[in-house]
Amino acid sequence: MKKQIEQNVQQLLTQIxxxxxxxxxxxxxxxxxxxxxxxxxxxxxxxxxxxxxxCDISLAKYLNERNRQEILPPHFKGKIHIVxxxxxxxxxxxxxxxxxxxxxxxxxxxxxCDGIIDRKKIEKHCxxxxxxMQETDFQILCTDISGKEYVFEKRESWLRxxxxxxxxxxxxxxxYYFVGDEKEYRTRLKHRYQxxxxxxxxxxxxxxxxxxxxxxxxxxxxxxxCRNICPACFCSDQCVFxxxxxxxxxxxxxxxxxxxxxxxxxRFHHIAPNCTGCGECERACPxxxxxxxxxxxxxxxxxxxxxxxxxKTNDERQKLLSYNLGEDLV
Amino acid sequence: MRKRLKINNLQAFLQELQKxxxxxxxxxxxxxxxxxxxxxxxxxxxxxxxxxxxSPKEYLFPQMETLYTFHLQKDGKATLKxxxxxxxxxxxxxxxxxxxxxxxxxxxxxxxxxxxxxxxxWKHTILIGWAxxxxxxxxxxxxxxNSPVDSKGADIMMAKTDxxxxxxxxTVKGKDLIEKIPxxxxxxxxxxxxxxxxxxxQTESMIREKVDLLSIKGRIDSAYSSSIxxxxxxxxxxxxxxxxxxxTCTCFDSADLLETCQDGCRYRTWDTCQNYAFTLHASGHNPxxxxxARLRQRVMHKYQYSVEQLGLFSCTGCGRCTRSCPVNIDMxxxxxxxxxxxxxxxx
Numbered sequence: 061m062k063k064q065i066e067q068n069v070q071q072l073l074t075q076i077x078x079x080x081x082x083x084x085x086x087x088x089x090x091x092x093x094x095x096x097x098x099x100x101x102x103x104x105x106x107x108x109x110x111x112x113x114x115c116d117i118s119l120a121k122y123l124n125e126r127n128r129q130e131i132l133p134p135h136f137k138g139k140i141h142i143v144x145x146x147x148x149x150x151x152x153x154x155x156x157x158x159x160x161x162x163x164x165x166x167x168x169x170x171x172x173c174d175g176i177i178d179r180k181k182i183e184k185h186c187x188x189x190x191x192x193m194q195e196t197d198f199q200i201l202c203t204d205i206s207g208k209e210y211v212f213e214k215r216e217s218w219l220r221x222x223x224x225x226x227x228x229x230x231x232x233x234x235x236y237y238f239v240g241d242e243k244e245y246r247t248r249l250k251h252r253y254q255x256x257x258x259x260x261x262x263x264x265x266x267x268x269x270x271x272x273x274x275x276x277x278x279x280x281x282x283x284x285x286c287r288n289i290c291p292a293c294f295c296s297d298q299c300v301f302x303x304x305x306x307x308x309x310x311x312x313x314x315x316x317x318x319x320x321x322x323x324x325x326x327r328f329h330h331i332a333p334n335c336t337g338c339g340e341c342e343r344a345c346p347x348x349x350x351x352x353x354x355x356x357x358x359x360x361x362x363x364x365x366x367x368x369x370x371x372k373t374n375d376e377r378q379k380l381l382s383y384n385l386g387e388d389l390v
Numbered sequence: 391m392r393k394r395l396k397i398n399n400l401q402a403f404l405q406e407l408q409k410x411x412x413x414x415x416x417x418x419x420x421x422x423x424x425x426x427x428x429x430x431x432x433x434x435x436x437x438x439x440x441x442x443x444x445s446p447k448e449y450l451f452p453q454m455e456t457l458y459t460f461h462l463q464k465d466g467k468a469t470l471k472x473x474x475x476x477x478x479x480x481x482x483x484x485x486x487x488x489x490x491x492x493x494x495x496x497x498x499x500x501x502x503x504x505x506x507x508x509x510x511x512w513k514h515t516i517l518i519g520w521a522x523x524x525x526x527x528x529x530x531x532x533x534x535x536n537s538p539v540d541s542k543g544a545d546i547m548m549a550k551t552d553x554x555x556x557x558x559x560x561t562v563k564g565k566d567l568i569e570k571i572p573x574x575x576x577x578x579x580x581x582x583x584x585x586x587x588x589x590x591x592q593t594e595s596m597i598r599e600k601v602d603l604l605s606i607k608g609r610i611d612s613a614y615s616s617s618i619x620x621x622x623x624x625x626x627x628x629x630x631x632x633x634x635x636x637x638t639c640t641c642f643d644s645a646d647l648l649e650t651c652q653d654g655c656r657y658r659t660w661d662t663c664q665n666y667a668f669t670l671h672a673s674g675h676n677p678x679x680x681x682x683a684r685l686r687q688r689v690m691h692k693y694q695y696s697v698e699q700l701g702l703f704s705c706t707g708c709g710r711c712t713r714s715c716p717v718n719i720d721m722x723x724x725x726x727x728x729x730x731x732x733x734x735x736x737x
Contacts, residue, residue: 091527094718097625117717121627130681131624184423187439189527189596205527205596279421281444281453284665285629285716297666313645313659315454344716346443346631348421 066111068239069143069171073106076167076237080138082131084119085109093179093193097122099131111143113177113195116219118291118340119144120151124160126296140166145173147227149236150336150371151291157376158334160294163235170230172240174248175214175222180348182217186210220352221339224254232373261357272353277324278317279347286341286351287327292334292370300326328354333380335359336371391565392582393575395548395555404432404482406571411478411516414449416442426481437483438550440526443713445488445637446481450511451495453634454659457507457644462652473655476510480567483520486540487531487708491637492517493543494696494704498640501700516563519544521589525597528709530722533601536707538593539586549589556585601725603693603703606732610694614686616736618727623682625717630662632711632719633688638704641668663687689724 073083087098087108095115098108099122119142122131140161144152149170156163177200183190188204195201200217202210221227228249230238238245260272287293287301301311301323311322328335337359342351362368370376395403407413408429415435417427424442426449429435458472484492496512499505522538525531531538541547545564549556557575559565568575603610633639643661648654661668664685669678678684696704705721712720 089718090720090723091712091718094720096718099624187524189525189529189598191527191598205525275420281634283629283631283634283662283714285627285631285714288627288629289716297670302665302667312647313643314647314657315659340716344629344631346635346714346716348423 065171065240066109069111069169070106070109072169072237072239073109073141073143074103076141077103077106078138079103080136081141082136082138083109083141083143084122085141085143086111086115086117086119092190093177093182101133109143111171113175113200113214114179114193115145116176116179116343118148118151118289118338120148120155120291120338121289121340123152123155123166124291124294126294128161141169142166143169143171145176146170146230147173147221147336147338148291149231149233150227150229151338153231153233153374153376154292154334154336154371155294156374157378158292158294163374168233168236170236170238172238172242172245173228175218177214177217178219178343180343182210182212185212219339219343220257221337224257225249225252226254226256227337227339228252231371235374256360257356259357259360260353273321274317276349276353277320280315280320280324280349281347282315282320282323283346285344285346286324289340289344290331291338291340292331292336293327324351324354328358331355332358332362333368333378334370335362336369391559391568392578393557393559393568394578394582395557395575397554399574400555401432403571403574404429404435406574407480407482407518407567408432410567410570411480413480413482414446415482426483435482437520438524440524441485441488441522441708443635443710445491445635445708445710446484447488447491447495447637449479449481450492450515451499451508451640454657455507457656457658459653459655474507474510476514478514478516479511480516480518482518484517484544485520485522485708486536486538486542487522487529487706488637489517489519489541489543490536490706491708494638494700494702494706495640496543497700497702498696498704516545516567517543518564519547521547521549521586521593523550523589523593525593526709526713527598528712528720528722529597529707530599530601530709530725531707532594532597533599533603533722533725534703534705534707535604537590538597539590547586549585551585551589556582558586599722599726601722601729603725603729606729607703608694608697609732610697610728611690613728613731614690616728616731618724618731619682619686619689622719622724623680623685625719626664626681626685627717628664628666628681628684629716630664631714631716633662633664634660635710635714637708637710638692638706663691689728693725693728 083100085098086095088110089096093114097119186204190202190204192203198214200212311319335355413429414426415429416424417434418436419425424436425444426446456473458470461469499508519541545561547558559568641661642658644658646656670676692705
């Protein structure tokens with residue numbers, strides 16, 4: 061099934077690719093279970109593209125203006141073909157509505173996905189040098205250096221965002237190619253769709269919550285991986301946490317828990333109207349801090365207070381930045 | 391001096407160490423990962439398993455450190471007070487890669503300039519190494535000329551065998567410590583000479599790949615204008631996860647913090663060369679404005695510039711950069727490409 065999809069993606073790309081175009085997709089990295097973004101300019105490279113349950117990196121980030129400046133060759137005139145999971149497609153939608161890139165420059169290829177594996181969870185469980193990681197329809201098979209084999213049920217090793225289908229809906233946008241059976245995909249979604257996941261905010265008292273946040277964020281090393289991988293963060297070198305020219309510095313460099321909390325709070329409030337809940341920050345965190353405490357909560361607030369899910373379409377106006385005459389004030 | 395420690399006596403041995411000074415060792419935290427932490431209970435220490443993601447460097451060169459405090463007196467004069475932390479500490483369970491890293495940090499901070507903050511801490515620290523038997527698939531210490539049992543930089547080296555722990559005392563500091571500890575240790579027979587080499591052989595066979603960088607040591611700058619950097623910097627998102635987890639990264643930024651109008655402190659925090667603002671000049675010019683230049687700087691510093699300065703690779707092959715990279719950039723494939731370019735030129 062998976063191999064078939066990979067072939068379909070390659071086939072589609074071979075058809076729509078024109079000389080001078082760029083393809084952003086995944087390819088194998090050197091370690092087992094690692095996939096890394098691939099930037100392909102040649103037709104013969106299309107066969108390197110992979111798509112499977114290990115393609116956890118969201119490629120939407122590479123579309124924003126700053127990243128394009130770094131990646132694209134000078135005088136690039138072609139189109140960008142980007143391969144996306146449905147959840148990343150929402151981030152791409154958000155990139156469109158934030159006017160980071162024009163729709164006319166992008167060919168969006170959405171691939172039917174049935175859950176991405178949390179590789180870190182598996183690696184942590186094995187705690188050994190892994191030499192091989194393969195997937196079957198329902199299982200992940202792992203072999204470590206001593207030859208010991210591990211079997212993980214896919215169902216139990218998904219990334220948090222894949223546990224229910226809240227992030228898997230397709231955007232309202234008619235310009236994308238869908239690889240896979242769209243009808244089957246939509247029915248599958250309907251079956252898996254669940255209400256909001258439980259968050260510590262639901263069960264804890266404010267005091268306990270404060271303690272929990274304190275405890276989790278005290279491990280933060282302020283490496284900025286969560287900010288830099290976030291598809292909604294596009295201020296690049298003008299970010300308030302760096303040293304922007306002629307602007308006040310909001311958070312001291314000093315790495316204390318208070319400053320760290322301030323950093324995350326400012327960041328998550330700032331991206332609340334853009335955050336599609338792709339969970340990249342949590343995945344990128346080298347310290348495995350459960351950042352879903354914040355972004356899932358903000359997502360939920362956006363939905364409940366404003367009836368708004370970021371990334372649904374390509375031209376939605378940001379709810380926190382726009383106002384219609386006669387609209388109720390919150 | 392070489393000794394043996396019975397498996398059953400390990401707990402007692404650790405307790406004795408704890409009595410001598412603050413004991414820092416890999417401990418299982420609440421979040422379920424191992425980290426070098428000051429030990430509260432000896433039973434928490436987990437010496438086996440993979441190397442913790444955070445290196446013990448932070449006990450010599452912490453991520454954030456107050457350098458001095460200042461106070462403005464009523465008569466208008468200011469007083470400065472240096473804050474030197476020099477309580478004795480013992481760091482236990484350091485893998486050879488991290489031992490090398492600590493040796494490098496110490497060397498770096500005593501050659502170009504004398505950094506009293508690091509050196510004072512180093513003087514009061516006893517480093518106990520641990521022969522590595524659990525390399526991960528990200529490890530590549532043999533590529534940079536280290537070995538999984540190399541005891542360079544350690545005061546005491548320990549290794550685990552099936553029936554006992556080998557304790558090798560290497561420096562005067564280590565000897566002083568061992569002499570304070572009553573007779574838990576036994577003499578070790580001649581045959582123990584073979585323990586470390588056999589561990590080395592076994593662990594090296596588990597390491598994924600060996601890229602012989604020693605053969606091109608000092609010539610790596612010929613890859614400076616190669617196109618390999620672009621292929622990795624396209625993927626790189628320029629966060630600082632690799633540098634903040636690296637055991638040999640030594641860059642820092644300092645700033646003043648005013649607590650009241652009279653009192654304040656100057657502190658330093660780690661800084662990362664991957665950040666755009668790292669080399670941003672006041673004029674607005676940035677000599678390393680692209681990610682390509684920044685990624686090249688990081689790699690070149692590890693394998694070339696530190697060789698020019700100190701004669702050492704400042705990469706010890708611990709693989710933490712690969713482990714922590716959110717976009718799966720693999721250091722081994724970078725050095726493989728470098729070697730290819732240096733040896734055979736660009737295709």
